[in-house]
Amino acid sequence: MASNVSEARQVAFIDLEAQQARIRPQIDAAIKRVLDHGQYIMGPEIAEFEGALAALTGAKHVISCASGTDALLIGMMALGLKPGDAVLCPGFTYTATPEAIALLGATPIFIDVDEDDFNLDPDNIAAGIAVAKEKGLNPVGLIAVDLFGLPADYDAIRAAAGDMWIMADAAQSLGASTATGKVGTFGTITATSFFPAKPLGCYGDGGAILTDDANLAAICESIRLHGRSTVDKYDIERIGVNGRLDTLQAAILLQKLAIFEEEIELRQAVARRYNDALADVAQVPVIWDDAVSVWAQYTLKVPAHRRDAVMTALKAKGVPTAVYYPRPLHHQGAYRHYPFTGNGLPVSEGLSSEVMSLPMHPYLAEDEQHYIIACVREALETA
Structure with missing residues (x-):
């Protein structure tokens, strides 16, 4: 189902000004x-x-x-x-x-890392x-x-x-x-x-x-x-x-x-809205039982061959995204001579081509987040 997002807005990836x-x-x-x-x-x-x-x-x-x-x-x-x-x-x-x-x-x-968390x-x-x-x-x-x-x-x-x-x-x-x-x-x-x-x-x-x-x-x-x-x-x-x-x-x-613990709770609310709204169109973050994340980043996994198009579509709507990290460490020039296990690190290599982080901070207003969600859904369905 397309979301039909019409008028573009400008969204902050991390809003430090609101906290200040x-x-x-x-x-x-x-x-x-x-x-x-x-x-x-x-x-x-x-x-x-x-x-x-x-x-x-x-x-x-x-x-x-x-x-x-x-x-x-x-x-x-x-x-x-x-x-x-x-x-x-x-x-x-x-x-x-x-x-x-x-x-x-x-x-x-x-x-290598775990492909879920x-x-x-x-x-x-x-x-x-x-x-x-x-x-x-x-x-x-x-x-x-x-x-x-x-x-x-x-x-x-x-x-x-x-x-x-x-x-x-x-x-x-x-x-x-x-x-x-x-x-x-x-x-x-x-x-x-x-x-x-x-x-x-x-x-x-x-x-x-x-x-x-x-x-x-x-x-x-x-x-x-x-x-x-x-x-x-x-x-x-x-x-x-x-x-x-x-x-x-x-x-x-x-x-x-002094406000940090309250901000952690606000991050939980933002993450829950993302998870509830996007779980049917993307692989949302995994949080195991009894764990509390502080959501430094909210990171989806999307098909590697579509990620660039999705990010481009979101940028056109004023929704910034980021990739943490686009290249695993053992592929980077400074570290290529250091040892690694197995025949490469297949999970790390796969994640580098699939992950995409969305705006996340404690002061992300609910209506602004609904806009982001609608844009993400539209991009994933059409890009």
Whole structure:
């Protein structure tokens, strides 16, 4: 049944302006407080934000840092990653995940993902370990990426990982949960991002490391401050980085954190409307029992041979779309020489040609969403 969408509208893919309008007075006041006290680096808002994030997630220790990539990097430095080590990671994700592994001289081993939830497939972990050993590498850990806001299956991952450490790449999933807990408590260590477009985003770059391990937390705190001692700032105990979160960003994040849980609920309503209206014309996202996604992206699967035409038709109606990710990592120039399991990663390769993300944010009005849905239905039926 065609939807007969007539007059085109302009829709925002992610509407940060609506959120800012809601809390602009609080944001302005928070920035003013930082300007007044002048502690732009490691000011009081840093510890306040870290405590608030620990309370939200249930993690015992939170270490804020300069970006999500720094969170990955600092976390793996604290875990002792070094040349000769191998770390398993999904082939269907953003470059920051394997980039941090390679920057430390270790080797990423790409393994395939689950075709339904897009996350690392625990059934492929054994093959990844075998590839690492065949290459003469020491498989020490794996990074599970919670893609598009849904936590990976950490129970199954933990069972398959043996004695390897597990890093949760929660750049897209902060605030999500499963029956066994909240994001921030699943792995040996968790890395997240506050890039502006994330469900909890600042007005620049920012990130955080979460762990229940007090020793790891102390090492991460040292590394983010150039590896300095907690006793004497001129005693450098280890190689570190300049990885601090700016006080201004922490002040902004505190205001956003105050409405974050409500925004997660609003995202659920948006996702439900999409699922209910589109399940008969496209493959809608899978959310397994007792899991809560924060819907960093709302991603459909459409036939590969029709995706470009559908996206073009939607663009003509003012509905933006995006493809996360158009090429699996093992096909990209920087990573082509790194090992992967099997004869390619068929699920990752297939998803790259099928996925299509729609506008998603907490302030997507119901009438605007109905317009998007009508345009998507029309495009899928006619393009």
